[in-house]
Amino acid sequence: MKATLRPGVTRVTRITIDRDRTISFMGEEARVYSTPSMVNDLEYACRDLVAEHADAGEDSVGMGVAVTHLAPTPLNMTVEITVRVVAIEGRKVSFELSAKDDLEQIGAGTHARFVVDVAKTVEHLRAKAAKHRAAAG
Secondary structure, three states, X not given: OOOOOOOOOEEEEEEEOOXXXXXXXXXXXXXXXXXXXXXXXHHHHHHHHHHHOOOOOEEEEEEEEEEEEOOOOEXXXXXXXXXXXXXXXXXXEEEEEEEEOOOOEEXXXXXXXXXXXXXXXXXXXXXXXXXXXXXXX
16 A cells, blocks of 8 residues: 555545436336445445555455435436545545535445455455365365
8 A cells, every 4th residue: 555545535436327326116207326326336436546546466345334325316417426535544444425416415424445465365265265165065
């Protein structure tokens, strides 16, 4: 992780709400940005910010998220996501999150990510899968 990743660093991402990001269970006229999609978009905005400051072979994984979905956003509106680093503790990076559509704030919250060495993570996952296979038998 480069020294350029520090509290105060911000990233803004703009997303047009397409059909795949919306709920369908209330019918076509009530198709709006789903909470799971908003959480996913917020998390990826944070990951993209970390990636801009990562060393070769590093990436980040989510550790926790707390988001409030404040208002609905209809299909085809644009959402602006702003993520800001608020703290770095070792390899843990904490963020403040905000989302607004063309008319109002629609979401707010916090997120934490952990910077990992991809090769070591893959090695750990292979060992865990092998252990599971052996236990299953």
